[in-house]
Amino acid sequence: MDMPEYGFDPLKLSNQLCFPLYVCSKEIIKKYRPLLEKLDLTYTQYITMMALWEEDSLSVKELGDRLYLDSGTLTPLLKSLETKGYVTRTRLESDERVLAVSLTEEGKALRVKALPIPAAVAACTSLSAEDARSLYDLLYKFIGNLRG
Amino acid sequence: MDMPEYGFDPLKLSNQLCFPLYVCSKEIIKKYRPLLEKLDLTYTQYITMMALWEEDSLSVKELGDRLYLDSGTLTPLLKSLETKGYVTRTRLESDERVLAVSLTEEGKALRVKALPIPAAVAACTSLSAEDARSLYDLLYKFIGNLRG
DNA sequence: ATAAATTTGATTGCGCGCAATTTAATAGCA
C-alpha cells in the first residue's frame, strides 16, 4: 500500500540539476546550427576545429582528452573533416599507433569565417556578463569534481 | 598576411560557455548510466518516466514540451518503453491525432526503484548546496532567455 | 630476448537528437 508523501520529491523534474544541464546544452547547440551550417560544420566538428586552431597537429588521444570525446566518436568525425578538406590524418613514423591530425590551409582559413560565431551566439542568450561568468565557473567546478 | 593577435581569442575553447555546458551534460549523464541500467532505462527514457510519474497520461506533444524533445525522438523511445512494459500508447477517441501515453502498473512500480538515483548521482558531484542552487538558477535563467 | 601488459586507434552496434517530409484528423470559415 502506498504511503502519502510529503515535502521534497527527489524524482520531480524541477528538482533535478541534470535536466536543465541537458536542456541547456541541447538548446544552445541548436543556436549554433544555422551559423555552423555556413561553414559546413556540426557543433562537435566545430569544437574539434577550435582545438586544432589553438594547437595544430594533435593526436586523436589528445583531441579526445581536450574535448571529452572518445575514438568511437572522433574517428568518423575526423574522417568527415578530412573529406571536407579541413584536416589531414597521418600516422607518426616514430609510433605508428599515433594518428596526427593537422589543419590544411583551408582548415586554417576557416577560422576567420568562424570568428564572428561566438558573439552571434552570445547575443541569443542575454545573460549578464556576471551571470555568464558565474555559470562558467560553476560548470568548470562541476567538471573538476566529476573527472574522478 | 596574418596579423599578430593580442588579448582575447573568441575561439579558444576555454573562452566558451557552451563547451563546458556540453561537457557537463554528457559527463553527468554518464554517471546515471550504471544506475539506470538496473532499471533498463536510458537517461532520456528516465526523464520521460519522471514526467509521467509526475503526471500520468500525457500526450506525445505534452511530453515533448516538458522534456524539450520532438516526436522524432519520442516516438521510437515511447515504443521502446511500451515494449519494456512501462507505458501504454493509446489514441484518444475524442481526437484521434492525440496519442496518450500512460504508465502501466509496472511503470508505476518502477518509481520506487528509481527513488535512490538522484541522491546517488548527487553524491558523485560534491558541489555544495549553494553552488548547486546557483547553478540550477543560472541554468533556468539561461533556458528562459533561449526559448524565444 | 621474449612474454605480458599497456597504449592507441578502429570498428561495430545501438540510442538518441533533430530537420524535413508525410499522413491523418480536426478546426475554421465562406
Place this chain on the structure above:
DNA sequence: TGCTATTAAATTGCGCGCAATCAAATTTAT
C-alpha cells in the same frame, strides 16, 4: 456543406555519443 489551414504523430535519414571489442605497436618485466 465543402475547402483550407492547422495540429499531432510517424517516418526517414544523418550525425553524433559511447560501450564493447578488436588489432597493432610499444613498453615492461623477467
